[in-house]
Amino acid sequence: MQKQGVRSKTKQLIHELFIDGKTYKEIAETIGSNASAVAARVKLYRKKDPELWPRLKKYDDPLNIEAEVYKCLDCEVLFAIEKELEFLKDVTCPFCWENRLQMISSTVFKVKNLETH
Numbered sequence: 001m002q003k004q005g006v007r008s009k010t011k012q013l014i015h016e017l018f019i020d021g022k023t024y025k026e027i028a029e030t031i032g033s034n035a036s037a038v039a040a041r042v043k044l045y046r047k048k049d050p051e052l053w054p055r056l057k058k059y060d061d062p063l064n065i066e067a068e069v070y071k072c073l074d075c076e077v078l079f080a081i082e083k084e085l086e087f088l089k090d091v092t093c094p095f096c097w098e099n100r101l102q103m104i105s106s107t108v109f110k111v112k113n114l115e116t117h
């Protein structure tokens, strides 16, 4: 929880760049991170505030997303996060940023039509 101030400043910066239409790679270079970590953060932010993070790409095909379901040991929220990406090592709760998490299960989401509206 003590990192929250830093986190939200980073979030603001990511949001400005995102709305500017910068790619995840460009955002990552600006904040000193990597593209998959930025993509992960945007996904988490979007889950919480979908209207603030409009999708820039339109997906026509259904996607199979392999995900792991975690439970936050602090606020007890359940959330799923995409597998295979290197950011899994650095998973934090999307609501309180706690990193004491319990992995509940592994699952596959079939996602059709990932449009905002």
Ligand SMILES: [Zn+2]
Pocket (backbone or CB within 6 Å): 072, 073, 074, 075, 076, 077, 093, 094, 095, 096, 097, 098
């Ligand atoms: Zn939490």
